[in-house]
Amino acid sequence: MNKHLNELIELSKIDQAIDSYNPQLEAADKKVAKVQKKIDAAQAELDELTSSISENEEKIKAFEEQLTLLNEQLASNVKKSKEISTEKEMKALSLEEDIAKEKMTFANEEIERLQAINETKKELLAEAESKVNLLRAELSDINDKVSVEKAEIEKSKGELFIKREELSRDIEQKVLSFYEKIRIWAGNTAVVPVKKQACYGCFMKLNDKTYSEVIKGEEIVNCPHCGRILYIERETAEA
Template identity: 80%
Template structure:
C-alpha cells in the first residue's frame, strides 16, 4: 500500500476517534441542562407565588387603611349627629353611615379572603422551596458526575490529539493539505473504504479502472463521483 495512503487512513481513523467523543460531551452537557431547566422552572414557580403573596399583602394593607379611614368617618359622624337639627340632615348622615358600614363589611371580607389565599400560597411556596432545594442537590450531584466524565473524555481526546500531531508531522505537507481540504466538506468521511465496488462515502459504483487502482493501492485514488480518498478495507476473493 502507498505510504501516504496508509498515513492518511491512520490519520482519518484518529480524527474519527476524536470526533466520536463529541456526542458523549453533548449528552453529558444535556444532563446538566435538563436539571437546570427544572431548577429554572421551580424558581419561576416560587417567584410567581411570592409575587402573588406580596400583591395580596399590598391589597390587605390598602383595605386596612380604608377601614381606619371609615372608622374615623363613623366617629366623626357621631359628633355630627349631635349637631344635626333637621330630619333631612339626619337621613343624609344615616345614608352616609350605611355606605361606610357596607364598605367596612366588604373590606373585612376581602381581607379574610386574601389572607386565606395567602395561607394556601405560602404552603405552596414552602413546597416549591423544598422542591427547589432537592433539585439543587440533584444538580450538584449530576454536575460533579458530568465534570468527571468530561475530564476523562478530554484526557482521552488529548492523547489522540498528541497522536495526531505526531503523525501529521511525518506526513508530507502537500498530502496533508490535500486531506484537510477534503475534510473541510467531507468531515470524517474524507477517507472511506470501497466495498462491493462502491465508494462508502457517496455509495456510487466505481468503474473498473478506478476500482483496479484502488485495489493496487499504489497511489492515492479519489472517488470520481464525490472526490473522497478511497482504499480497500480488505482484499476480498472477488477482488
C-alpha cells in the same frame, strides 16, 4: 499499500476517534441543561407565587387602611349626631353611616378572602421552595459527575491530539494539505473504504479501472463521483 495512503487512513481514523467524543460531551451537557430547565420552571413558579402573595398583602394593607379611615368617619359621625338639629341632616348622616358600614363589610370580607388565598399560596410556596432546593442539589450532583466525565473525555481527546500531531509531522506536507482540503467538506469521511465495488462515502459504484487501482493500493485514488480518498480494507483485499 502506498505509504502515504496508509498514513492518511490512520490519520482519518484518529480524526474520527477525536470527533466521536463530541456526542458524549453534548450528552453530558444535556444532562445538566435538562435539570437546569426544571430549576428554571420551578423558580418561575416560586417567583410567581411570591409576587402574588406580595400583591395580596398590599391589597390587605390598603383595605386595613380603609377600615381605619371608615372607623374614624363613624366615630366622627357619632359626634356630629349630637349636633344635628334637622331631620334632613339626620337622614344624610344615616345614609353616610350605612355606606361606610357597607364599605367596612366589603373590606373585611376582602381581607378574609385574600388572607385565605395567601394561606394556600404560602403552602404552595413552601412546596415550590423545597422543589427548587431538591433540584439544585440534583444539579450540583450531576455537575460533579459531568465534570469528571468530561475531564476523562478531554484527557482521551488530548492523547489523540498528541498522536495526531506526531503522525501529521511524519506525513508529507503536500499529502497532508490534500487530505485537509477534502476534510473541509467531507469531514471525517475524507478517507473511506470501498465495499462491493462502491465508495462508502457517496455509495456510488466504481468503474472497473478505478476499482482495480484501489485494490492495487499503489497510489492515492479519489472517488470519481465525490472526490473522497478510497482504500480497500485488509480483510476485503485478502478475500
